[in-house]
Amino acid sequence: xxxxVLAAWKAGTFIDRAIMAFRGVRLLGAGVRDRLSLGLxxxxxxxxxxxxxxxxxSEGLWPWLxxxxxxxxxxxxxxxxxxxxITRAAMLEVLQQDYIRTAxxxxxxxxxxxFVHALKNASVPIVxxxxxxxxxxxxxxxxxxxxxxxxxLGRLTVDAILRRDYPLIQGLVLLFSFVYVLVNLAxxxxxxxxxxxxxx
Numbered sequence: 001x002x003x004x005v006l007a008a009w010k011a012g013t014f015i016d017r018a019i020m021a022f023r024g025v026r027l028l029g030a031g032v033r034d035r036l037s038l039g040l041x042x043x044x045x046x047x048x049x050x051x052x053x054x055x056x057x058s059e060g061l062w063p064w065l066x067x068x069x070x071x072x073x074x075x076x077x078x079x080x081x082x083x084x085x086i087t088r089a090a091m092l093e094v095l096q097q098d099y100i101r102t103a104x105x106x107x108x109x110x111x112x113x114x115f116v117h118a119l120k121n122a123s124v125p126i127v128x129x130x131x132x133x134x135x136x137x138x139x140x141x142x143x144x145x146x147x148x149x150x151x152x153l154g155r156l157t158v159d160a161i162l163r164r165d166y167p168l169i170q171g172l173v174l175l176f177s178f179v180y181v182l183v184n185l186a187x188x189x190x191x192x193x194x195x196x197x198x199x200x
Contacts, residue, residue, distance in 0.1 A: 049067075049069055049070050050066060050070075051070070051148070052147075052148050052149040053067055053148075053149055053150075054067050054149065067148075068150075071144050071145070071148045071150060074147075074148075075141065075144045076137070079136070079137070082129060082133065083129055083130060086125055086126055086129045087126050089125075090122035090125050091119065091122050094118045094122040095118055099117065100113060100118060103117050120194060121195075123194045124191060124195055124198075127187055127190055127194065128187065130187075131183055131186075131187035134183050135184075138176050138180065141154035142154035142157050142158060153175070153176075157169070
């Protein structure tokens with residue numbers, strides 16, 4: 001989100017164009033296979049991060065984080081670009097409103113205008129995209145955990161499918177569905193906090 005706010009604040013400048021170009025590069029590698037292949041090649045060739053495996057947090061914070069960096073980047077880079085794009089579009093629309101001009105005329109600083117007045121009013125579409133992204137991350141976790149050999153619910157789902165363990169598959173689908181519905185409910189309730197005009 002901060003990248004999108006910066007791009008909207010500096011709209012039409014070199015900073016905005018550079019951020020948009022970087023977002024475009026991220027969106028080009030939108031396929032899970034492309035992101036995983038790129039990450040595996042970079043980390044296996046340069047030996048910066050472990051490519052596969054999992055270390056429990058009881059063995060130390062850095063080894064635990066080291067094993068989670070590459071899967072997190074592979075899973076989240078497209079959603080970061082999408083959220084930045086939506087944030088920029090929503091902020092550009094809000095920054096042209098009359099109440100933003102009034103806030104500038106009152107002498108409110110740029111930070112107050114961007115983060116108090118503009119971002120709060122632009123946050124409804126941003127929160128919607130974040131909620132959809134969380135739901136899509138659940139599906140992406142199945143592939144990512146399998147590729148990076150991380151013991152989690154996604155890998156458990158794949159193992160259950162391969163073993164034809166139908167009760168476990170049903171339980172996992174029910175759990176994923178519950179989380180999806182819970183996230184959507186939380187987002188709907190968050191709308192009322194972000195925009196007082198929305199009432200249920």
